[in-house]
Amino acid sequence: xxxxxxxxxxxxxxxxxKLRLRRAGLEYLQGAVQNPNFNEAHLEPILSNPDLPAGxxxxxxxxxxxxxxxxxxxxxxxxxxxxxxxxxxxxHFLGWRDLARVVEDPPQVPPVKRAAETLLKKRIEEMAVGxxxxxxxxxxxxxxxxxxxxxxxxxxxALLINPRLTEDExxxxxxxxxxxxxxxxxxxxxxxxxxxxxxxxALLRNAATPAKVSLEFLDTLAGIDLREIIALPATPRLVRAxxxxxxxxxxxxxxxxxxxx
Numbered sequence: 126x127x128x129x130x131x132x133x134x135x136x137x138x139x140x141x142x143k144l145r146l147r148r149a150g151l152e153y154l155q156g157a158v159q160n161p162n163f164n165e166a167h168l169e170p171i172l173s174n175p176d177l178p179a180g181x182x183x184x185x186x187x188x189x190x191x192x193x194x195x196x197x198x199x200x201x202x203x204x205x206x207x208x209x210x211x212x213x214x215x216x217h218f219l220g221w222r223d224l225a226r227v228v229e230d231p232p233q234v235p236p237v238k239r240a241a242e243t244l245l246k247k248r249i250e251e252m253a254v255g256x257x258x259x260x261x262x263x264x265x266x267x268x269x270x271x272x273x274x275x276x277x278x279x280x281x282x283a284l285l286i287n288p289r290l291t292e293d294e295x296x297x298x299x300x301x302x303x304x305x306x307x308x309x310x311x312x313x314x315x316x317x318x319x320x321x322x323x324x325x326x327a328l329l330r331n332a333a334t335p336a337k338v339s340l341e342f343l344d345t346l347a348g349i350d351l352r353e354i355i356a357l358p359a360t361p362r363l364v365r366a367x368x369x370x371x372x373x374x375x376x377x378x379x380x381x382x383x384x385x386x
Contacts, residue, residue, distance in 0.1 A: 127152040128152070130149075130150060130152035130153045130156065131152040131153065131155055131156040132156060133153060133156065134149065134152070134153035134154060134155065134156025134157035134159075134160060135156035135157070135159050135160050136156075136160065137156075137157065137160060137162065138162060139162045139164070139166070139167075142157055142160065142162060142163060142167050142170075143166065143167055143170055146167055146170040146171040146174060147170045147171075147173050147174050148174065149174065150176070151176065151178060154171065154174065154176075154177060154178075154181055155181065157171065158171075158181055158184060158185070165190070165191065165194070168185070168191055168194070168196075168197050168200075169196070169200070171185070172185070172197065172200040172201065172204060173200070175204075175205060175206075176206075177204065177206060178206060179206045179207065179208050182201060182204060182206060182207050182208075182211070183208065183211060185197070185201070186201055186211055186215075195218070198215045198218050198219065199219060199223055201215055202215050202216060202219060202223070202227065203226075203227075203230065205232050209234060209236065209237060212233075212237050213236070213237060213240055216237070216240055216241055216244055217244065219241075219244075221245060221248050221249075221252060221256065221260060222259075224241045224242075224244055224245040224248070225241075225245060225260060225263060225264065225265075225268070227241035228241050228242050228245065228265050228267070228268070229265060242265070242267045242268060245260075245268055246267075246268060246271040249268075249271045249272060249275070254277055254279060254280065257272060257275060257277070257280045257283075258279050258280055258282075258283045259283075260272065261280050261281075261283035261284045261287060262283045262284075262286060262287055263287070264284075264287060264289070265289055266289055266291075269284065269287070269289065269290060269294055270294065270297075272284060273294055273297060273298055274301075276298070276301060276303060276304050276305065276308050277308070278305065278307040278308045278310075278311050281298060281308045281311050281312065282311045282315075284298075285311065285312065285315045285317065285318060286315075286317070292318075292321065292323060292324070295312065295318050295321075295324055295327075296323060296324065296327050298312060299312055299324060299327035299328050299330075299331055299334075300327050300330070300331065301331075302331075302333075304331065304333055305333065306333050306334065306335045309328055309331060309333055309334045309335070309338065310334075310335055310337075310338050312324065312328060313328055313334070313335075313338035313341070313342075314338075319342075322345075325342040325345065325346075326346075326350060326353075328342070329342060329343075329354050329360075329364075330354075330357060332359035332360075336361045336363050336364050339354075339361070339364045340363070340364060340367055343364070343367055343368055343371055344371060346368075346371075348372055351368045351369075351371055351372040352372065354368045355368045355369055355372065
């Protein structure tokens with residue numbers, strides 16, 4: 126009976142409350158929040174109940190002593206029944222790891238995801254390098270551009286192993302005039318990206334790419350690409366000389382083939 130469930134929740138002892146709140150029905154939950162024995166120890170189990178209604182969530186959020194706890198704010202944001210307005214308000218209090226989780230959380234509605242993503246991108250400016258590295262490994266497409274512009278070699282290295290990183294983002298890193306030789310070397314050494322022709326050409330076109338990296342790619346290029354690299358004013362002398370030698374050898378092979386045919 127609904128009324129009986131309500132009374133049971135209202136009169137339950139602390140240990141019983143903790144045990145039943147995770148799976149209790151609406152009537153029991155309504156009684157539980159009016160129970161004098163209900164306290165902070167019961168917040169985690171009640172907020173983990175997927176059937177906790179929006180009205181009771183708002184009632185818990187209205188209690189300042191409860192909402193002062195970070196884990197309560199986080200649990201409310203991630204509860205599927207929390208009203209959108211309340212989620213949007215509490216997002217501002219979440220740390221970057223939880224904001225990243227919100228962005229990737231399937232049940233979250235698009236406006237909440239977009240707000241979390243916006244906040245996360247703003248936080249990146251204030252994050253320590255170690256935090257940026259950790260985020261770079263898991264960041265979604267909307268956050269990657271904000272991390273990419275950091276250009277710290279270790280952040281770039283973490284981005285390069287992110288499965289969501291696209292070739293366009295890698296090309297943007299390689300084409301960045303502010304990129305350091307160390308950052309470009311990181312791209313050039315990455316097994317996932319160094320074999321792509323577009324990435325190799327972008328690295329070769331960047332004046333900051335170390336000659337050691339560029340020399341590793343030259344013998345994979347066609348004649349038209351070698352001519353482009355030779356013509357670039359910023360191409361290092363050793364790289365240009367090597368490209369000329371490779372082009373000469375390539376032209377000689379072509380001439381021999383013409384003679385044979």
